[in-house]
Amino acid sequence: xxxxxxxxxxxxxxxxxxxxxxxxxxxxxxxxxxxxxxxxxxxxxxxxxxxxxxxxxxxxxxxxxxxxxxxxxxxxxxxxxxxxxxxxxxxxxxxxxxxxxxxxxxxxxxxxxxxxxxxxxxxxxxxxxxxxxxxxxxxxxxxxxxxxxxxxxxxxxxxxxxxxxxxxxxxxxxxxxxxxxxxxxxxxxxxxxxxxxxxxxxxxxxxxxxxxxxxxxxxxxxxxxxxxxxxxxxxxxxxxxxxxxxxxxxxxxxxxxxxxxxxxxxxxxxxxxxxxxxxxxxxxx
Numbered sequence: 001x002x003x004x005x006x007x008x009x010x011x012x013x014x015x016x017x018x019x020x021x022x023x024x025x026x027x028x029x030x031x032x033x034x035x036x037x038x039x040x041x042x043x044x045x046x047x048x049x050x051x052x053x054x055x056x057x058x059x060x061x062x063x064x065x066x067x068x069x070x071x072x073x074x075x076x077x078x079x080x081x082x083x084x085x086x087x088x089x090x091x092x093x094x095x096x097x098x099x100x101x102x103x104x105x106x107x108x109x110x111x112x113x114x115x116x117x118x119x120x121x122x123x124x125x126x127x128x129x130x131x132x133x134x135x136x137x138x139x140x141x142x143x144x145x146x147x148x149x150x151x152x153x154x155x156x157x158x159x160x161x162x163x164x165x166x167x168x169x170x171x172x173x174x175x176x177x178x179x180x181x182x183x184x185x186x187x188x189x190x191x192x193x194x195x196x197x198x199x200x201x202x203x204x205x206x207x208x209x210x211x212x213x214x215x216x217x218x219x220x221x222x223x224x225x226x227x228x229x230x231x232x233x234x235x236x237x238x239x240x241x242x243x244x245x246x247x248x249x250x251x252x253x254x255x256x257x258x259x260x261x262x263x264x265x266x267x268x269x270x271x272x273x274x275x276x277x278x279x280x281x282x283x284x285x
Contacts (some may be wrong), residue, residue, distance in 0.1 A: 004271050005139035008083045018043055018052040024278060025089050026050040029081070031099030031124065032202060033194045035061030037178050038098060042263045047283075050278070053088055055081065057101070059198025061181060072201035074107040074209045077170045082112050094278060096120040098263060100202060103211050110217040118281055120274055121224045125211045126239040133235070137207040144203050148213030153190040159183060168229065168257050170266045175264065179205065215246035222250040225262045225270060251277065 002017045006092060016036050021249050026046065030038040056063040058077070066072060066114035071080075081104065085093060097105035102124025109116040129135055153159045163179055164171050183190040202252050227233075244250055253273055258265040 004088065005125070006084045006087050008080060008087070011058070011066060011080065012064060013058075013080075013084045014056045015088065016054040017051055017088070018054070021051050021089070023026070023049060023051045024282060025053060025091060025093040026120075026274075026278075027053045027055065027081075027085055027093050027095045027106050029055055029097040029101030030057060030060070031096065031101055032199055033060070033192055034098075035181055035193075037061075037181055038261075039096075039263065040178060041174050042267045042271055045267055046275065049275055050094075051089070053085065053093075056085065056282045057081075057104075059195035060193070065195045065198050066201075069197075069201040069204060072198065072205045074104060074205055075111065077205075078104055078107040078111050082108060082115065092117045094118045094120065095272070097124060098122040099260065100198040102126075103131045103206065106211055106214040106218065107219055108213040113217070113219045116220050117280065118220050119148055119218070119222045120277075121222060122262050122270070123225060123227050125214075126224070126226070126243045127235055129206050130210050130212055131235045131239040131242075137204065140203050140207070141200060142208065144200060148192060148196055148199060151192045153183075154188075156190060159190050166259060166264075167261055178264065212242070212246070215243070218247045219279075220249070221281055222247050223253065223274065224250055225253050225255065225258075225273075227259050227262060228254045228256055231271060 004015045004017060006013050006015060028039045035056050039054055046052060059065040070076060094117050095105040095108055102121040105119050105121060106125045109119055129140060160171055160176070167175065169175065182193055184193045215284060224243065226236065240252060244252060255262060255266050255269055263270045
């Protein structure tokens with residue numbers, strides 16, 4: 001894996017490249033509080049078939065925070081990300097996004113239809129915030145402040161105990177590595193590494209530019225993975241129905257016994273579906 005730093009408009013992104021540059025390019029965008037390592041296990045199943053670009057998004061991992069709240073608007077951040085991508089490849093790309101990254105992917109496809117060959121959305125870009133009835137921006141911000149402030153742990157075992165609830169897999173060294181850079185040690189405690197202001201500005205962005213504002217503009221094919229735990233989730237089903245009605249070429253995939261981090265729970269199956277779907281899209285008619 002090769003680390004590459006790219007500066008655009010006085011802001012530096014840290015990115016990582018895996019695989020042959022002559023293969024189809026797959027750009028991966030992680031969710032809030034995560035970083036590029038979120039995709040390391042999945043990338044292991046895809047590295048021989050794609051040129052993979054992993055980005056640390058602003059305020060996460062090794063990428064510095066942006067200056068203003070407006071910089072975190074999806075339309076603004078999508079422009080920055082696309083400028084990074086076009087410095088790494090001149091060809092149109094596939095974009096894979098998890099959670100926050102899925103919403104960003106949709107806005108990129110809306111703004112740059114000629115440069116996006118297809119989208120892969122992993123449990124994002126469909127429910128939050130519009131399908132969560134009564135969940136105001138104020139309530140969301142309050143909940144995130146509480147979450148950030150409470151995410152201080154006395155030991156790594158305490159961190160693992162919490163993160164075990166985010167996956168249906170038994171905890172292992174691979175998962176330990178995935179989250180290892182999500183935390184820093186401060187005053188003998190583990191706390192979230194992601195920048196507080198970046199996280200709160202991102203929550204505001206969800207309300208200013210919700211994912212549904214992109215749907216009618218998506219022209220590329222979309223592969224959408226959603227969690228299946230809990231089994232019954234009316235908000236999730238309502239959001240899936242809306243996505244399928246609104247985006248013309250959408251494949252919906254629900255993998256049994258998966259939570260929000262679908263690519264952690266079943267990286268092999270997610271990888272196979274992605275590979276088959278892209279190969280089919282790449283094949284001449």
